Amino acid sequence: MTAVASGATVRPAKRGWSFLAPTILPGFGTAFGFTLAYLCLIVLIPLGHMALRAADVGWDRFWAITLAPRVLHAFYVSFGCALAAALINAVFGLVVAWVLVRYRFPGRRLIDAMVDLPFALPTSVAGIALTAIYAPNGWIGALAKAAGFKIAFTPIGIVIALVFVGLPFIVRTVEPVLQDLDAEVEEAAASLGATRWQTFIKVLLPAILPALITGVALAFARGVGEYGSVIFIAGNIPAVSEIVPLLIVARLEQYDYAGATVIATAMMGVSFLMLLGINFLQRWTRSRHAR
């Protein structure tokens, strides 16, 4: 990548610390300066400011707010439902990606385009639509009611909303990996006597796993913070189906800035730790893979 050629006339670049690698292209200063300024203004300063406000609250109060039973339960609901939805998506998202990549059937293109619907559909629209379907008088909700259980206004409803929201993350991360798999490897497995299932479990899945974990992590992170598509279907019953983002909004509406800040900061902290864990898991699966 370096444009410096060896030769008597070209002196090696000055050793030591240099911020920018040598280049003849102009405009770095302007572009980089603008990028950094905009990033600070829009993202970093507001987020940093929130962290400072959380620190202002003080250690004791921070924990008192976070460990209140209602808050704890909301954490449990948010993270639990996000995890459940991500795992459901891991299975069905993989099936969808597999079918889209490997099979040719009428309507494949349409389905492929539809997978991105959750990215494109405003969350409040998704929220009321899902509620309309899964509420006790909705298309599927009525069926469930007849079978004796409730979907909307319970954690199951939350999981359903989060499955909707997270699906494209899994499909779109797994798809390219499936596409790039070497077909000969599967043939090798077959000629060595492996059944299709053995080939999938022993040969294909290990190759897909890192991407699958990435997808799960993305879907999970999105699910934890999701608000619009969940609040309608959740019913928001305290200690049953109340999620953390809703709790933040509720505190804000009561002008309890400290409470909102603390809960928000705690949520970001926990998400960060979980993503760190997932990252670690991923490195581990990748390290068993080609080095």
Place this chain on the structure above:
Amino acid sequence: MAIEIRNVEKTFGAFTALGGVSLDVRSGELLALLGPSGSGKTTLLRIIAGLDHADAGEVSFDGQDTRDRAARDRKVGFVFQHYALFRHMTVFDNVAFGLRVKKKAERPAEMDIRRRVGQLLEMVQLSHLASRYPSQLSGGQRQRVALARALAIEPKVLLLDEPFGALDAKVRKDLRKWLRHLHDDMHITSIFVTHDQEEALELADRVVVMNHGQIIQVGTPAEVYDTPADSFVFDFLGGVNRLNGVIEGGVARLDGKAVRVDGEVGPNGPAVIYVRPHQVELDVAPGDGVPEGKWSARVSSLHAAGPVARLELDLAGRALEAQLSRDRLSDLALDVGSWCTVDFRHARVFPAKN
């Protein structure tokens, strides 16, 4: 195990990759499928392995039709051109794969698997790399892992697609010898694909020459080299002079003089005379004109490194390549610019195309 291939056809869309191929592979032989790129070699190999289905025709193993036998039931060892190793498994696990996926009833105990894989790795001289991953190996080592993996299931047939294609020249030569020894020890019916005539001639018991989805000739290396079935085979086996002449009344003529040719002489008309460089005979030019039935040529360049000398000659405006021993060259005392007489020991003539 013997393999009979009868009228196998395969098309991809409008393209005919195999146009009715029949071949008998003898039990225990090492057979080369030789042909230019795109001639259908891989396609044929894949059909034998059950990785592709033929559109028509049949393949039988020891007289049993294989139509309904899936790839995984054929007990065929397949070595892929690019090895197709399992990237997330160690060398050991790659080789053990075929044993571990066997049905419970047939699967050897883990101890026996270890022993067997150990033996195979020893045979391919990779015992010390058992715990490496494929990406940590050189091309030649990967090739050997792929081979050991294929041999682990004790295949009745071993199929190798361009086994040396992706390796550099030196490794290629070593591996070639080694494969020959391996085959002599194990006597598994083996078919390998190559587009390199030298490889096919040196290694195989018999050579199958293919072109455009057809088998052109089958024979021992000596047979195909010495009596090529047609001009394509002559050409493809390398190192050949092609001289434009004519056929007149059953005689091939070059510049009016008759050329002694082996085999058939075709119908009257323009023709191409094929001569291998080492079949070109040179002699000192006598002072007075050209002797009866011979040609006169001038040496235009000379490469005399190693035991064999190669000469480029100018025969009435045609380039002609000749090979002779260094001793013979010094006897003749030829040098660039000197004249000599030319005769052909063995030549073939084929009608000129269009």
Place this chain on the structure above:
Amino acid sequence: MPADPHSRRPAVGEGPVTRLALIGLAILFLAAFLALPLAAVFSQALAKGFGAFLKGLTDPDALSAIQLTLTVAAIAVPLNLVFGVAASWAIAKFNFRGKSLLLALIDLPFSVSPVISGLVYVLLFGLHGSFGPWLRDHGVQIIFAVPGVVMATVFVTFPFVARELIPLMQEQGVEDEEAAIVLGASGWQTFRLVTLPNIRWGLLYGVLLCNARAMGEFGAVSVVSGHIRGKTNTMPLHVEILYNEYNFVAAFAVASLLALLALVTLAAKAILEWRFADQIAAAKR
């Protein structure tokens, strides 16, 4: 090589039964989770007939929500477009220390809950925010006003354009630009005549996604807007208000407009991906 390496390998594929079962499962799953909600939106919107549907859409508050949504997108998208181009120019065409940190920071808004994206601005500019009293004294209102809605939207749509452009420009390398500079072009000419044509479809793609999110953002906007009808209500917020008032037909009428926008976005995206696959492929991990 044929385009699809898997369709031509019958000997090792799944059997027809497995194949059909998997296709069926995928279709069933997608029908339940994607097609059904979409169908619900339109059927609920038209549940009381076309007249009721139109009435919901032409209500003055609905019209003002549509107008605000368009205004907000018209501000947020160009801002993030300029940012995306600047960031990808700096990141893709130059090597500097801390590049991967900068990349991670640009992605940051993706991993922040929308609610928090709104909250951070309330904490700065809200009545009890750090600058709240000062702003009030100077008669400037950001939170519960349009500026706050714009800011929150900019925050959540921040990475979209940059995310598409950076991998694309990285893949294209710097040789074209270096050649232009060596031939005497100015920096701006180089960008306009060499870089821009190379990235235009990726750019459009990024703008498309950015716009869809800008018009559809709910959580962040909900926190800063104050839900003032006819003033700070965007379409997604208006949907919520109507729904909570049990005015389902009107809620779904406005929702159907947003769903239509989503469908147009998906169609445009599919067309772009299909026509200019190579030029936007880089962005798909």
